Amino acid sequence: MMRTKLLSLVPRATVACRHMSSATKLTTVEVNDKTGIATLTMNRPPVNGLNLELLRDLQQSIEEIEGNKSCGLILTSSNPTIFSAGLDILEMYKPDKERIRAFWTQLQDVWLALYGSSVPTAAAINGHSPAGGCLLAASCEYRVMLPKFTIGLNETQLGIVAPQWFMSTYLSILPRREAERSLNQGRMFTTEEALRVGLVDEIASSKEEALAKCADFIATFAKVNPLARSLTKQQFRSADLQQLENERVQDLEKFLFFINQPAVQKGLGIYLESLKKKSKN
C-alpha cells in the first residue's frame, strides 16, 4: 500500500508503467499509465504450476488491481511457451492433509476473485493452457491466444473430474453440447480449434500483439458507465459465483474424498511419471 502511495507521487510522464507488486512474488502487476490497464503476469518456473503459493499471489494481485482503480486486468505468463500447466499435481499427489485443504480453498478464492472481478478481464494466452490454466483463462471475459499451443479442460484424461464450477466456467463460453462433449473427452484444443468453437476470441502472432488485442477489448468499455458495466457482469455471473459460495465446504470435502481415493492417487502417480519421462527425452 505504502509502495502504491509513494508511486502515485512520481510524476506520470516519467513512468510508462508502474510496477505495483514486487518481483519476489510469483506474480507481477504492471499498470500502464496511459491506459490504466493492469497486466498480471504469472511467473513460477518451469510451467506456472498452480501451487498454494502461486494461487495466494494471484489472489493478492487480483485484489491489488481491484483496489488500485485499474480500468482492466490482463492475465498472462512470463514463460514464452506455457500460460499455465494447471494445478500443480504435486499438491494433489500424496498430499499433506492441512496443505491440500489450504490449496483447494485458495483455488476457490482465486476463481471467485477472477470470475467475479468487477473490472473487465482478458487473458493473453501465450502458451499451453491445460486444465487449471484453461480455468483461469476461461474465467476472464476475453481470450487472445498465440498459434501452435493447446488449451482445454483435460481432467478426465488424468482420471480426475472437473468440479461443477469448472464446468460453469466452460458453459459461460461454450455451447452446452460442446462443453459437455469436450469435458467428457478431456479434449485439448489447438489454438485454431479453440477459435473455431469460441473458446478463444482471437489469435495473435506474438505476445505483444495478444496484449494489445486484450487492451483493445478492455478499451471497448471506455465509454460505458463502470458501475452499470460491472453490475451487469455481476448479474450474468452471480448464479455461478453464488453456487460455489454456498457450497464451498461441501466442494472442499468432495475434492478431498475424491483425490484421496487410492485409484485416483495411483493415476496421478502414473501421470506424473509420464510427464517426467517425457521431459527427460
Ligand SMILES: CCCCC/C=C\C/C=C\CCC/C=C/C(=O)SCCNC(=O)CCNC(=O)[C@H](O)C(C)(C)COP(=O)(O)OP(=O)(O)OC[C@H]1O[C@@H](n2cnc3c(N)ncnc32)[C@H](O)[C@@H]1OP(=O)(O)O
Ligand atoms: C461427482 C464427483 C465429483 C468430484 C469432483 C470434485 C473434485 C474434483 C477433483 C479433482 C479436480 C482437480 C482439477 C485439476 C485440475 C488441473 O489443473 S490438473 C493439472 C493438469 N495439467 C496437465 O495435465 C498438464 C501437464 N503438463 C503438460 O502437459 C506439459 O508439462 C506442458 C504444460 C504442455 C509443458 O510441456 P513442456 O514445456 O514440454 O514441459 P515438461 O512437460 O517437460 O514439464 C517440465 C516440468 O514440469 C513438470 N510439470 C508439468 N506440468 C505439471 C503439473 N501440472 N504439475 C506438476 N508438475 C508439472 C514436469 O513433470 C516436468 O518436471 P521435471 O522437469 O521432469 O521435474
